[in-house]
Amino acid sequence: MYRYRLYVPATDFADTGLRPELLSALSELGYEEPTDIQAETLPPLMAGRDMLGQAATGTGKTAAFALPMLNNLGRASKRRVLTGLVLVPTRELALQVGEAFVRYGKHLDARFVTVYGGAPVRQQIEALKRGVDIVVATPGRALDLIERGSLNLSQVRTVVLDEADEMLDMGFIDEIEAILKHTPDDRQTVLFSATLPARIGALARRHLTDPLRITVARSGDADALAKRVRQIGYQVSRAHKPVALVRILDAHDPTSGIIFCRTRGGVDGLTDRLTARGYQAEALHGGLTQDQRDRVMGRLRANTTELLVATDVAARGLDVEHLTHVINYDLPASTESYVHRIGRVGRAGRDGVAISLVEPRERRMQTDIERLIGRPLEMEQVPTLATIEQARLQRTRDEIDQLLNADDSRTQLNAMKGILSDLDVDHDITDVALAALTIVHRQLAGPDVEGNDEQFVAVERPAKSGSTKRDRGPSSHKKGGPVAVLFISSGRRAGVTPADLVGALTGEAGLRGKDISDITVHDRYSLVEVPSDRAKAVVTAMRGTSIRGRKATIRLDRGHRARM
Numbered sequence: 001m002y003r004y005r006l007y008v009p010a011t012d013f014a015d016t017g018l019r020p021e022l023l024s025a026l027s028e029l030g031y032e033e034p035t036d037i038q039a040e041t042l043p044p045l046m047a048g049r050d051m052l053g054q055a056a057t058g059t060g061k062t063a064a065f066a067l068p069m070l071n072n073l074g075r076a077s078k079r080r081v082l083t084g085l086v087l088v089p090t091r092e093l094a095l096q097v098g099e100a101f102v103r104y105g106k107h108l109d110a111r112f113v114t115v116y117g118g119a120p121v122r123q124q125i126e127a128l129k130r131g132v133d134i135v136v137a138t139p140g141r142a143l144d145l146i147e148r149g150s151l152n153l154s155q156v157r158t159v160v161l162d163e164a165d166e167m168l169d170m171g172f173i174d175e176i177e178a179i180l181k182h183t184p185d186d187r188q189t190v191l192f193s194a195t196l197p198a199r200i201g202a203l204a205r206r207h208l209t210d211p212l213r214i215t216v217a218r219s220g221d222a223d224a225l226a227k228r229v230r231q232i233g234y235q236v237s238r239a240h241k242p243v244a245l246v247r248i249l250d251a252h253d254p255t256s257g258i259i260f261c262r263t264r265g266g267v268d269g270l271t272d273r274l275t276a277r278g279y280q281a282e283a284l285h286g287g288l289t290q291d292q293r294d295r296v297m298g299r300l301r302a303n304t305t306e307l308l309v310a311t312d313v314a315a316r317g318l319d320v321e322h323l324t325h326v327i328n329y330d331l332p333a334s335t336e337s338y339v340h341r342i343g344r345v346g347r348a349g350r351d352g353v354a355i356s357l358v359e360p361r362e363r364r365m366q367t368d369i370e371r372l373i374g375r376p377l378e379m380e381q382v383p384t385l386a387t388i389e390q391a392r393l394q395r396t397r398d399e400i401d402q403l404l405n406a407d408d409s410r411t412q413l414n415a416m417k418g419i420l421s422d423l424d425v426d427h428d429i430t431d432v433a434l435a436a437l438t439i440v441h442r443q444l445a446g447p448d449v450e451g452n453d454e455q456f457v458a459v460e461r462p463a464k465s466g467s468t469k470r471d472r473g474p475s476s477h478k479k480g481g482p483v484a485v486l487f488i489s490s491g492r493r494a495g496v497t498p499a500d501l502v503g504a505l506t507g508e509a510g511l512r513g514k515d516i517s518d519i520t521v522h523d524r525y526s527l528v529e530v531p532s533d534r535a536k537a538v539v540t541a542m543r544g545t546s547i548r549g550r551k552a553t554i555r556l557d558r559g560h561r562a563r564m
Helices: 020-028 036-046 061-071 091-104 121-129 139-147 164-169 173-180 198-207 218-228 238-252 264-276 290-301 335-345 360-373 385-404 409-414 417-426 429-445 498-508 532-541
Strands: 051-054 084-087 112-115 134-137 158-161 188-193 212-215 229-235 257-260 281-284 307-310 325-328 352-358 483-488 519-521 526-531 554-556
Touching: 020 061, 020 091, 036 051, 036 061, 036 212, 061 084, 061 091, 061 158, 061 188, 084 139, 084 173, 091 112, 091 134, 091 290, 112 121, 112 139, 121 139, 134 139, 139 173, 164 173, 164 188, 164 198, 173 198, 188 198, 229 335, 229 360, 238 264, 238 325, 238 352, 238 385, 257 335, 264 281, 264 307, 281 290, 325 335, 335 352, 335 360, 352 360, 385 409, 385 429, 417 429, 483 532, 498 519, 498 526, 526 532, 532 554
Parallel strands: 051 188, 051 212, 084 134, 084 158, 112 134, 158 188, 229 352, 257 307, 257 325, 281 307, 325 352
Antiparallel strands: 483 526, 483 554, 519 526
């Protein structure tokens, strides 16, 4: 039977009793106060209690177990003694956890070694021979080193099983059991897991002694993510998902994203399709060798790959600084996995976008997800051909604007003066500029958009139960007459909000707040519904208008018909 909270949660790192060296490192890293999981776990772990902790990715659990282990290290001595062992499921997570120990323990005279499969074992053996205080390891390599006599766990005081549910999913239970047999019976054992299925409870009962069970409430995780991650849904039939995904990617233009599929076959098939469309896409799943995985991750971190198509198991533990989008091409099997996935773009205060393709048969899962996050997904229509073309034109405009505003713009532009002078002899200078823009736009736009709009209109309109939009105006109820959709070439990246659009439309075009139906602000553009009989007059009135200090192009969005 598990005992619950017996310790007062820490509200400040200074209140935890951490060593000055650790407090100094945390201050230098910009850590101001503990996260929920850290506040709950630091006091009991520093006191030596066994613990079963549940927390989703991105909540700060690495520091939650690393700081107590570092704090409880003995003072510096000439002879290194291994007193701490952290087991993790993947090489990527091992490297990240190992790096975290180095950052937090930078002011301590301590040595850390990270060992994992797929790397030369001799180098790892040599590192262990030089002496080590804490080892971070994958189970297979740890057991291999134990059997070689290179990893001595006889004096280990603390063992941490991180991402325990994933280690069990990957079949590491036998290795874990064998490793723990080589550790002292009176060790401190800490088990962290994003989910707590029955087999995790069984593992805890076998190896934890009178553990505290600490759970960071799922609603708290979901609320925290909701503040940092915009969560969008598209209702799409399975047959139309490949075409819909390409349209969504064209409209959102992610800098770097992870696309989740359920199976290896799904990952490979989708990667091939995206690559054929000109995307820099890479596959990541359990069928790849370690060298292949390393190369894929290296290209993603170097920003030479823009899309990673992966299964849940393969992507566990990945953290990429520039990640902007997570796309659930296939919805996960559980709501906890959904939070785990989207947390990859909500870490360390970074913002991001999570997109889910919801099949009609998955509405129950959609409802469960919405209940967990405490709000509906922002259900949107699959982008139309016209909307995508407008977004592409806006990207072309942005590229040109960026060049004109660059510090060395004059140097770059002067190189083209000779060509411009030659063309000016035989052609109108405006036509020359338009021809140049056309060439640039073709190069930036990419392949033609697949499919037709009709396949996404009837069956795949957003479900009413989840159709609340994030960026609605002050009067978002439907009016009795037909409405038209206006395309406005300014969006979230320009700092535009629904209030800005309402202010511009009412101030410049004479509309009233109640005349404006839905407002949807995208990254690079916005869509606004106005009465169809006034749409042309609004476009005329808004010509030359600036929104947030930037001139915006406003036109009818022909991809959306006037509707009742």
